[in-house]
Amino acid sequence: MGPSSRFTDLVGTALPLIQAPMIGPKPELARAASAAGALGSLGCASMTADQVRAEAAAIRAVTDGPFNLNFFAHKPAPEDAARAQAWQARLAPYYADLGLDPAAPIAVTNRAPFDEAMCAVVEEVRPRVVSFHFGLPDPALLRRVKAAGAVVLSSATTVAEAVWLEDNGADAVIAQGAEAGGHRGMFLTDDPARQVGTFALVPQVADAVRVPVIAAGGIADGRGIAAAFALGADAVQIGTAFLLTAEAGLSPVYKAALKGAASDATALTNVFTGRPARGILNRLMREEGPLSLRAPAFPTAAPPLGPLKAAAEARGSGDFTALWSGQAGPLAREMATADLIAALVEETRAATKRLTA
Amino acid sequence: MGPSSRFTDLVGTALPLIQAPMIGPKPELARAASAAGALGSLGCASMTADQVRAEAAAIRAVTDGPFNLNFFAHKPAPEDAARAQAWQARLAPYYADLGLDPAAPIAVTNRAPFDEAMCAVVEEVRPRVVSFHFGLPDPALLRRVKAAGAVVLSSATTVAEAVWLEDNGADAVIAQGAEAGGHRGMFLTDDPARQVGTFALVPQVADAVRVPVIAAGGIADGRGIAAAFALGADAVQIGTAFLLTAEAGLSPVYKAALKGAASDATALTNVFTGRPARGILNRLMREEGPLSLRAPAFPTAAPPLGPLKAAAEARGSGDFTALWSGQAGPLAREMATADLIAALVEETRAATKRLTA
Numbered sequence: 001m002g003p004s005s006r007f008t009d010l011v012g013t014a015l016p017l018i019q020a021p022m023i024g025p026k027p028e029l030a031r032a033a034s035a036a037g038a039l040g041s042l043g044c045a046s047m048t049a050d051q052v053r054a055e056a057a058a059i060r061a062v063t064d065g066p067f068n069l070n071f072f073a074h075k076p077a078p079e080d081a082a083r084a085q086a087w088q089a090r091l092a093p094y095y096a097d098l099g100l101d102p103a104a105p106i107a108v109t110n111r112a113p114f115d116e117a118m119c120a121v122v123e124e125v126r127p128r129v130v131s132f133h134f135g136l137p138d139p140a141l142l143r144r145v146k147a148a149g150a151v152v153l154s155s156a157t158t159v160a161e162a163v164w165l166e167d168n169g170a171d172a173v174i175a176q177g178a179e180a181g182g183h184r185g186m187f188l189t190d191d192p193a194r195q196v197g198t199f200a201l202v203p204q205v206a207d208a209v210r211v212p213v214i215a216a217g218g219i220a221d222g223r224g225i226a227a228a229f230a231l232g233a234d235a236v237q238i239g240t241a242f243l244l245t246a247e248a249g250l251s252p253v254y255k256a257a258l259k260g261a262a263s264d265a266t267a268l269t270n271v272f273t274g275r276p277a278r279g280i281l282n283r284l285m286r287e288e289g290p291l292s293l294r295a296p297a298f299p300t301a302a303p304p305l306g307p308l309k310a311a312a313e314a315r316g317s318g319d320f321t322a323l324w325s326g327q328a329g330p331l332a333r334e335m336a337t338a339d340l341i342a343a344l345v346e347e348t349r350a351a352t353k354r355l356t357a
Numbered sequence: 358m359g360p361s362s363r364f365t366d367l368v369g370t371a372l373p374l375i376q377a378p379m380i381g382p383k384p385e386l387a388r389a390a391s392a393a394g395a396l397g398s399l400g401c402a403s404m405t406a407d408q409v410r411a412e413a414a415a416i417r418a419v420t421d422g423p424f425n426l427n428f429f430a431h432k433p434a435p436e437d438a439a440r441a442q443a444w445q446a447r448l449a450p451y452y453a454d455l456g457l458d459p460a461a462p463i464a465v466t467n468r469a470p471f472d473e474a475m476c477a478v479v480e481e482v483r484p485r486v487v488s489f490h491f492g493l494p495d496p497a498l499l500r501r502v503k504a505a506g507a508v509v510l511s512s513a514t515t516v517a518e519a520v521w522l523e524d525n526g527a528d529a530v531i532a533q534g535a536e537a538g539g540h541r542g543m544f545l546t547d548d549p550a551r552q553v554g555t556f557a558l559v560p561q562v563a564d565a566v567r568v569p570v571i572a573a574g575g576i577a578d579g580r581g582i583a584a585a586f587a588l589g590a591d592a593v594q595i596g597t598a599f600l601l602t603a604e605a606g607l608s609p610v611y612k613a614a615l616k617g618a619a620s621d622a623t624a625l626t627n628v629f630t631g632r633p634a635r636g637i638l639n640r641l642m643r644e645e646g647p648l649s650l651r652a653p654a655f656p657t658a659a660p661p662l663g664p665l666k667a668a669a670e671a672r673g674s675g676d677f678t679a680l681w682s683g684q685a686g687p688l689a690r691e692m693a694t695a696d697l698i699a700a701l702v703e704e705t706r707a708a709t710k711r712l713t714a
Contacts, residue, residue, distance in 0.1 A: 003711045159620040159687075178535065179554040193647055194621040194638070197536040197554035199575030199584065200684035204620045218556030227556065227584035230708050263516040263561045264551040281551070290550055327557035330516075351587050354360045355709050 001225070001348050006212040007235035010172060011129050011151050012066045013039045015345065017225075018174075018214060019337075020239030021070030021131060022182060024324060025248035027055045032247040032337035034065040039129060041068040046110045049121045056125045066128030068153070071114035074134040074187075074275075077297030087296050088304050090288065094320070098311040107306055111273065111299035114141060123148045131155075131174070134275075135165075135187035142169055153214070155185030157195055162205040162213075164188060174237055175205040177217030181240045181326035183277040184268065192268045192276040192291060199231070206232030220331035222347020226355070229348075238344075240326040245337040253318040257282070261329045272305060272322035274298035280329070283319035284308075358582070358702050363569040364592035367529060368486050368508050369423045370396045372702065374582075375531075375571060376694075377596030378427030378488060379539060381681060382605035384412045389604040389694035391422040396486060398425040403467045406478045413482045423485030428471035430511070430544075431491040431632075434654030444653050445661050447645065451677070455668040464663055468630065468656035471498060480505045488512075488531070491632075492522075492544035499526055510571070512542030514552055519562040519570075521545060531594055532562040534574030538597045538683035540634040541625065549625045549633040549648060556588070563589030577688035579704020583712070586705075595701075597683040602694040610675040614639070618686045629662060629679035631655035637686070640676035641665075 002016040014037035019030060021041035034040030040059060044052050052069065059067045088102065095102040112118075114137045122130055122145055130145050131153035137145075145152060146169070155174040156162035162173045176185050177198025184195060196204075198217040206213045215233035219225060220241035228236045243250055243258055250258070257280050268276045269290035275298040281290065284305070288294070295301040308320035333340060359373040371394035376387060378398035391397030397416060401409050409426065416424045445459065452459040469475075471494045479487055479502055487502050488510040494502075502509060503526070512531040513519035519530045533542050534555025541552060553561075555574040563570045569592065572585035577598035585593045600607055600615055607615070614637050625633045626647035632655040638647065641662075645651070652658040665677035690697060 003714055157621075177554060177556060179557045189621060191621075191624075193624040196620050196684050197534060197556065197575050199534060199555040199581060200536045200577075201620065203578065203580050204685070204687060218554050220557075221560065223560050223588050224556060226587035226712065229712055230583035230587050231580050263553050263558065264514075264546060264548075267548075267550040327553045328561070330561060352712050355583065355586055356713050357360050 001345050002229050002235065004234040007172060007214065010212060011039055013037060015341070016235035017341070017344065018068065018235065018237040019242055020216065020237045021068065022239050022324070024254060025243060025250060027058065028247040028249065029242055029245060029337060030055070030067060031059045031062050032245070033242070033341065034059055034067045035063040036338040036341040037065065038341055039066060039068050041070050041131065044069050044118070045072040045112070049117055052118070052121050053125060056127060068129035068131050069122060069125070069127045070131045070133065071118060072111060072134055073132040073137045073154070074113050074298060076113060077300070080296060083296045084300060087294060087301060090294055091304050091308065094308050098308060100307050100311055104307070106303045108303060111302065113137070116141070119144050122150065126150070129153060133183060133185045136168055136170065155216070156205060157184055157186045157201070158189055159204050159208045161186070161188050162209050166209045166211050170211065172212040172214060173205060173209055174214045174216050175202045175233070177201045177215070179218030179327040180216050181266070181278050181329070182324040183273070183275055186276070195268070202228060202231040202233050218326055218328045220328035222344055222349070223351045224328065225344060225348040226351035240329050241332045242337065242340065243325070244332045244334045245340055247337045251313065253313050253316065253321055254323055257318050257323045258325055258329055258332060261325060263327065263330055266325050266327055266329065270295045270301070272302060274301035277322070277324060278326060280323035280325050282321065282323055358705050359586050359592070361569070361591040364529060364571065367569060368396055370394060372698070373592035374698070374701065375425065375592065375594040376599055377573065377594045378425065379596055379681070381611060382600060382607060384415065385604040385606065386599055386602060386694060387412070387424060388416045388419050389602070390599070390698065391416055391424045392420040393695040393698040394422065395698055396423060396425050398427050398488065401426050401475070402429040402469070406474055409475070409478050410482060413484060425486035425488050425510070426479060426482070426484045427488045427490065428475060429468060429491055430489040430494045431470050431655060433470060434657070437653060440653045441657060444651060444658060447651055448661050448665065451665050455665060457664050457668055461664070463660045465660060468659065470494070473498070476501050479507065483507070486510060490540060490542045493525055493527065512573070513562060514541055514543045514558070515546055516561050516565045518543070518545050519566050523566045523568050527568065529569040529571060530562060530566055531571040531573050532559045532590070534558050534572070536575030536684040537573050538623070538635050538686070539681040540630070540632055543633070552625070559585060559588040559590050575683055575685045577685035579701055579706070580708045581685065582701060582705040583708035597686050598689045599694065599697065600682070601689045601691045602697055604694045608670065610670045610673065610678055611680055614675050614680045615682055615686055615689060618682060620684065620687055623682050623684055623686065627652045627658070629659060631658035634679070634681060635683060637680040637682050639678065639680055
């Protein structure tokens with residue numbers, strides 16, 4: 001599958017296909033994806049070190065195939081008590097609506113940046129691939145990741161970010177088009193209004209860097225994979241299209257939202273974490289966003305939403321849930337991960353064949 | 358070129374390629390595009406009836422090939438004197454900066470919706486294709502356009518708009534991805550935050566309608582054309598990539614901005630006309646937008662900007678010029694239109710061949 005072996009040579013997978021790291025789905029998805037010849041990915045930013053060890057072992061129990069541990073590489077923002085308080089005040093009416101005590105203690109955020117402790121886990125686990133979001137970690141940590149034998153990937157949302165990643169040690173660059181679900185990987189720009197669509201981004205990134213290019217954003221079937229290859233990508237990263245697989249085990253609220261979404265159901269929002277991310281429009285996004293000037297810095301917007309999310313979901317509502325989805329969400333299919341991957345391979349072949357008919 | 362003859366059969370061109378209607382470039386561009394086997398398009402929304410007659414005759418003087426007359430199909434907003442006054446007050450400091458008299462009379466806008474008079478011109482000129490932006494005109498006018506033998510196209514920015522256009526008489530639908538330069542064709546939605554990228558829009562539109570689908574937005578070379586075909590498009594519409602051709606005769610200010618633009622230089626803005634459109638970020642967009650709650654309804658935001666644009670351009674500045682551009686602007690090339698079209702055909706062949714290598 002695909003016109004180039006640059007990506008598969010680099011990471012050792014059978015297919016030029018990454019199952020995108022995500023925090024919503026269960027880790028069973030990564031196991032199934034790696035076992036089916038793709039690069040399965042674990043979203044480790046919300047895991048403890050022990051969880052990362054356990055999930056990596058669980059992948060190795062089912063396949064010898066390579067897998068990817070994904071971490072966030074943001075610089076934590078300085079604490080801002082006034083802003084945090086204002087955010088809690090903004091959310092107070094929702095707490096009241098749902099009968100929650102706004103004074104009850106709130107779990108602190110678990111979206112920590114990649115650090116010394118996680119680097120030690122990487123050195124111990126020795127995954128074939130480590131990918132980062134929001135740039136790259138400090139050079140000393142990055143050197144240790146590479147010394148542990150990992151291929152390093154990161155996401156670019158502009159040509160300038162792609163060039164920076166190549167210059168700073170990424171072995172391949174993910175060109176993350178604006179269609180993509182979840183957090184924008186942006187790290188040299190902070191203006192969501194200027195984010196570039198996959199169609200325009202991929203060829204410009206392919207022209208600008210020498211490392212392999214992985215297209216991401218809006219790809220959900222073999223038509224999209226063939227199109228990404230035509231634009232100059234060596235591989236594709238697919239997230240949303242895997243969300244309805246059996247292995248993803250999505251929550252009922254999230255699953256229902258995804259199945260009911262139209263092509264224009266999503267928007268970029270910062271209300272859930274403080275950073276722009278694409279999700280299905282829901283009550284919080286409509287009433288406070290989708291882009292809010294009040295949302296505190298990443299990831300501190302998230303903790304006070306935890307109780308609201310739990311209480312609303314218990315009532316069958318996704319009003320306060322981050323329903324991350326790309327713009328090709330309506331193309332997602334309910335099937336087993338292995339079957340979906342087999343279908344993607346066959347569809348890509350068919351789409352390519354149609355082009356030359 | 359391309360896996361389907363559905364578009365070329367419908368409009369009678371040699372190539373499944375529309376040179377997008379635009380108001381910036383000179384009409385020589387449409388002549389050259391039609392003569393080279395594409396569907397040349399005239400942006401008639403800013404022309405008088407006599408100009409449309411003259412330009413159509415000028416195309417016919419150089420080629421027997423089909424061409425496209427493009428019109429706006431918006432419903433004019435009711436007059437709002439308070440809002441217009443507030444807009445002029447907002448712009449007053451710029452008038453002062455440039456030494457302009459804010460009390461001097463201003464030319465009224467010429468972006469009129471398609472009407473009785475223009476319909477009579479269509480019946481007289483009998484172009485092979487008429488395309489509309491912002492939906493379709495009243496059914497009685499549309500019937501007359503079709504009775505005059507014209508194939509009717511219009512742009513969809515969502516799946517719902519594509520289905521509506523098919524149901525209401527469009528013979529083919531342009532799936533206008535968010536990467537596209539100039540005005541969003543949106544007419545059933547008014548939320549620019551939910552606009553869909555080409556990669557996600559084209560396959561979903563292709564699944565939803567039976568008429569031919571034309572992909573638009575972010576397409577600037579053969580890689581993009583092959584990718585659009587892979588996604589399910591029957592043809593492509595390309596605008597920005599033609600802006601640096603000799604025939605487009607772009608103003609020096611506009612040309613310099615386009616040549617200096619980065620991949621993320623553009624944003625959707627309503628400050629120039631009142632409707633969301635993609636252009637290169639400049640002073641007015643930065644200081645009042647890019648999306649402004651103050652900009653009056655389309656097209657009444659535009660007239661008071663005319664004197665500012667003219668005065669700034671006379672000083673070599675594009676501070677107040679609508680520098681429409683798609684996100685693939687950096688891929689635009691300075692060459693003759695016929696050479697560019699020949700290059701696009703050859704590149705599409707090469708990109709397709711690479712896919713099957």
